[in-house]
Amino acid sequence: MDLQYEINELWEELNSSIQAVLRSGHFIMGPNVQAFEEEAAKFLGVKHAIGCNSGTDALVIALTAAGVGPGDEVITTSFTFFATAEAISQVRAHPVFVDIDPLTLNIDPLQIEKVITSRTKAIIPVHLFGQAVDMQPITELCIKYGLKIIEDVAQAFGGSYKGKMLGSIGDVGCFSFFPTKNLGAYGDGGLLTTNDDGIADVSRMLRAHGSRKKYYNELIGYNSRLDELQAAILRVKLPHLKRWNELRKSVASVYNELLHEASGITTPYHAPYADHVYHQYTIRIAEGKRDHVAHVLQDHGISTMIYYPTPVHQLPVYAHLGYKLPHTREAANEVLSLPIWPQMEREIQEKIVESLRHAMN
Numbered sequence: 001m002d003l004q005y006e007i008n009e010l011w012e013e014l015n016s017s018i019q020a021v022l023r024s025g026h027f028i029m030g031p032n033v034q035a036f037e038e039e040a041a042k043f044l045g046v047k048h049a050i051g052c053n054s055g056t057d058a059l060v061i062a063l064t065a066a067g068v069g070p071g072d073e074v075i076t077t078s079f080t081f082f083a084t085a086e087a088i089s090q091v092r093a094h095p096v097f098v099d100i101d102p103l104t105l106n107i108d109p110l111q112i113e114k115v116i117t118s119r120t121k122a123i124i125p126v127h128l129f130g131q132a133v134d135m136q137p138i139t140e141l142c143i144k145y146g147l148k149i150i151e152d153v154a155q156a157f158g159g160s161y162k163g164k165m166l167g168s169i170g171d172v173g174c175f176s177f178f179p180t181k182n183l184g185a186y187g188d189g190g191l192l193t194t195n196d197d198g199i200a201d202v203s204r205m206l207r208a209h210g211s212r213k214k215y216y217n218e219l220i221g222y223n224s225r226l227d228e229l230q231a232a233i234l235r236v237k238l239p240h241l242k243r244w245n246e247l248r249k250s251v252a253s254v255y256n257e258l259l260h261e262a263s264g265i266t267t268p269y270h271a272p273y274a275d276h277v278y279h280q281y282t283i284r285i286a287e288g289k290r291d292h293v294a295h296v297l298q299d300h301g302i303s304t305m306i307y308y309p310t311p312v313h314q315l316p317v318y319a320h321l322g323y324k325l326p327h328t329r330e331a332a333n334e335v336l337s338l339p340i341w342p343q344m345e346r347e348i349q350e351k352i353v354e355s356l357r358h359a360m361n
């Protein structure tokens with residue numbers, strides 16, 4: 001990923017926005033945070049958007065505001081960034097891991113019902129790599145069993161499911177503005193979205209020490225605000241996101257074309273219900289060749305990434321739970337994410353694919 005393209009493109013605008021914040025002297029919960037929250041809510045088609053300090057905090061606050069607490073169970077995927085499960089454990093609830101659909105790499109909705117118990121409170125579907133989870137069967141289960149849905153949209157800002165923006169489908173949506181995400185700040189930041197006034201009210205309190213009014217604390221909360229400088233930067237970037245996501249899709253289709261019929265390589269599956277915004281372009285390389293290929297590419301000066309080398313259920317903190325998730329495990333051994341950014345030139349992609357084909361031989 002290369003951020004210098006967008007920084008060059010927006011240099012003047014970024015500079016004047018940042019300078020305006022410096023001159024205003026307003027650094028915490030100022031007018032840019034409020035304006036960004038309104039603009040993001042409009043973009044995503046939700047009633048409330050609430051800034052906070054990170055995507056991880058958005059998940060912790062969302063779980064608490066949705067009423068998840070000690071002893072509860074929350075169903076999620078193990079093929080995700082650690083923070084998804086960590087947030088569940090932070091609120092003293094238990095993550096319950098379900099295997100992935102090997103095609104989409106997202107949680108397999110058909111395997112959820114059998115792990116629902118009387119302690120299950122919520123499901124966190126993660127829209128991995130920019131592609132929507134199949135939300136309809138999950139929504140039906142949540143209605144049937146009275147569960148909350150907390151969407152982890154950290155990798156899919158601007159993506160949609162059957163025409164509905166991700167983060168507007170469940171009870172809460174949680175976004176991250178980590179710099180490399182599709183909409184990234186130049187530091188940490190996060191956002192929570194909801195159409196539920198009660199969840200919105202509690203979330204706004206939780207991010208600010210459990211208070212509605214300064215120095216009048218009603219709950220034990222957090223210091224987890226989106227800061228004014230990051231909000232100002234995000235306001236410059238948000239109007240470009242649609243175009244950047246379109247560019248990501250074209251970069252992905254060029255990869256698909258260049259990798260057509262490349263033997264031993266599986267290109268990403270694109271589900272018909274998803275508008276995939278390609279946070280990552282992730283291929284699969286079978287037969288234990290993946291690590292070798294990554295090393296050869298590195299020797300050619302091409303950095304690839306493995307998201308994720310160890311599934312969450314096999315990490316030291318959760319390994320004792322004893323989960324066996326064969327599709328997740330197999331994916332972790334085969335996935336390789338190729339470089340992708342919106343402004344990527346075709347020639348760079350051709351070089352990468354040439355090296356990739358060479359490495360496969």
Ligand SMILES: *Cc1c(COP(=O)(O)O)cnc(C)c1O
Nearest residue numbers: 054055056081083154176177178
């Ligand atoms: C990045 C990410 C997070 C955490 O976001 P931070 O802003 O880094 O705290 C959570 N879940 C997923 C799937 C992510 O990719």
